[in-house]
Amino acid sequence: MELHQLQILRELGALGSVTAVAEALRVTPSAVSQQLAALQRGVRTPLTRKQGRTLVLTAAGEVLATAGADAIDAMAAARSALDEFEHDATGPVSVSGFHSVGQALFGPLLRALAASDPSPIVHLTDEDVAQSxxxxxxxxxxxxLAHRMQHSAPWPVSGIRSLTLVREPLDxxxxxxxxxxxxxxxSPADVAGENWVTSRIGYSPDDVLRAVAAVANRPVQVHHRINDYGAVAAVVATGDAIGMLPRYTSRSVDDRDIVRLPLEGVNTLRSIDVLxxxxxLxxxxxxxVTEALQGVMARLSR
Structure with missing residues (x-):
């Protein structure tokens, strides 16, 4: 029993003929008859009867048409509520971000949204997970908010949309x-023989180090595995190891005792995307909120 079949049944009772129903709904009389037949197959009691050359509702058909009108009205109310929800500029929005992007974007995002009127209600959470x-x-x-190295597999396209905010080098x-x-x-040859502090396996920039090792044709010595870029910078500052830092989203890191240098010869770009x-959407x-994130990232990466 489909909603459009109940609508056809209701219109038949109101308009009095299959032809009139077809004209009102802008379909063919044959299509109306087919839908009525499909509806009839789902119930045991006859819903229509012939009255001369005209098809009219039986008493059971009238009962179902009345109940169907209530169902159609309820569906219209549900669609109206959904439309209102979709068009509500102040509706709640939950945002998840990995740690470094949260440090870089969450504050500016809230300030940007506070300056807009009307403003959505935003709920922020940090989720630092492996790329997959x-x-x-x-x-x-x-x-x-997700990150993906340029050489890795793209995001799935089934049931998910992605928007790239920036392509960020790792230095x-x-x-x-x-x-x-x-x-x-x-170059990879310059750094492959150094002691390294890098992320845990499955996170960037650990995957970049594998490329460095391949290009330099020598293994890379990883002494520390730390995901927090502030802690990475603190270790680097001691001279115990070298590391990699994202160019834009780790600007809150204290650079007084470290130097950042571009790495040539391997692809160090990662995409920061909204999924x-x-x-x-x-x-x-x-x-x-998506537009505000685009604006904040554009200003950060200038």
Whole structure:
């Protein structure tokens, strides 16, 4: 029993003929008859009868048409509520971000939204997961800030939409006292023999180090595995190891005792993307937060 079949039954009772129903709904009389036949197959009691050359409702058909009108009205109310929800500029929006992007964007995002009128209600959460686990977070949050290395597999396209905020290089970080600190740029051969502090396996920049090792044709010595970039910078500053820091989203890190240098010869670019379910992007409040994130990231990466 489908809603459009109940609508046809109701219109038949109101308009009095299949032809009139077809004209009102802008379909063919044959299509109306087929839908009425399909509806009849789902119930045991006859819903229509012939009256001369005209098809009319039986008493059971009239009862179902009345109940169907209530169902149609309830569906219209549900659609109206959904439309209001989708167009509400102040609706709640949940945003998940990995640690470094949260440190860089959450504050400016809240300030940008506070300056807009009307402003969505935003709920922020940090979720630092491996790259492969970001898409699953879209089941829990309206917007998911995710990172993906350029050479890695793209995000899934089924049931998820992605928008790139920025393509961010990862730079090598060394202590100011390190012999490499005076260089303008570095190559894999320059850094492969150093002691490293890097992320846990499955996170960037650990995957970049594998490329460094492949290009330099020698293994990389990882002494520390730390995901927090502030802690990475603190270790680098001691001269115990070198590391990698994202160029834009780790600007809150204290650079007084470290030097950042671009790495040439391997692809160090990562995309910072917004992931979302398609239905969430229909909401005006979600789109407003997405646009604010684009503006904040554009200013940060200038």
């Amino acid at each position: 686990e970001f898409p699953a977070l879209t089941a829990r949050y309206d917007l998911v 090598v970080a060394v202590a100011r006292s390190h012999p490499l600190a005076s260089r303008d740029s570095l 979302a379910r398609p239905e969430n 229909r909401r005006r409040s979600v789109r407003s």
